Amino acid sequence: MRKLLTAFLAGTLLLATGCAYMAANDRAENTYALYFQEAYLNTVPGGDALRAEEVRIENDGIIETQQLAEALVTKLLAGPLDETTLKSTIPAGTTLLSVTVEGDRATVDLSAPYSTLSGVALTMADYAITLTLTQLQTISSVSITVRGQELAYRDKQVFTARDVLLSSTEDVVGTVTATLYFLNESGGLTPEEQTLELYEGDTQVGAVVKALERGPEIRGLSSALPDGFQAKSVWLEEDICYVNFSSAALQVVEEPAALQLAVRVLERSIQSLDSVAEVRFLVDGELAAHFGTFPLRGAAGE
Structure with missing residues (x-):
């Protein structure tokens, strides 16, 4: 069965190092998590489908939330560094059109290839983006559009980390x-x-x-x-x-x-x-x- 991630900060996802997920305050300064899919789900203990890979983004302590969110999504679209055990949930050729942050919600607008996703694949991609952005203390929810339009066949349009339903x-x-x-x-x-x-x-x-x-x-x-x-x-x-x-x-x-x-x-x-x-x-x-x-x-x- 699928498993609900009910407590994100104490979540069941594993980092690339094999350690349990670390809250933002526990990670090294300027280090962030990008979420990718396990390349071989049948080898993953507990069946967790997403795993974090750490990256560094130098921000000098003055970067705006929107700029940092843009940098994180850009790196997420580039795919994992560890291509042997991780793979991107996002279709190749997808580009970032914009990121806007209003209050505690980030809206990510992507290019047309993202609209080819459906079902479990769409859910995985939505949640990979959501987990990547909601690690920022000023972002608690994420909306994802394609060329400025919501995907009408989605069950919901706004996601939080606590919504994450992991595939096993x-x-x-x-x-x-x-x-x-x-x-x-x-x-x-x-x-x-x-x-x-x-x-x-x-x-x-x-x-x-x-x-x-x-x-x-x-x-x-x-x-x-x-x-x-x-x-x-x-x-x-x-x-x-x-x-x-x-x-x-x-x-x-x-x-x-x-x-x-x-x-x-x-x-x-x-x-x-x-x-x-x-x-x-x-x-x-x-x-x-x-x-x-x-x-x-x-x-x-x-």
């Missing part, structure tokens, strides 16, 4: 290994093998699509999916995977080459699953070999 290994009902394709720094496709956790109600093909939307785990790679490009639904019938797009989602991609690459990445990544022999595409629920003049079949072999 008991939430995971299975795993699947998939080869996902991302862009390298030269613009070519690079495969990245990921072990994807399956929660109740998840499917293997759905997990692959969500992982592509979240982005790569390896630094130096980036998502090949354009902003706004998203599959409406995906399912498996025998060994054929069906990917359904809304015509509106395809129309947001202005460059034909970008659309072709995105479809190619989806097809190749899904076909890396042992259970999938073929991928077929639909537009607005209808099987489609083309969208406009662009072919939606056979992209993987190009």
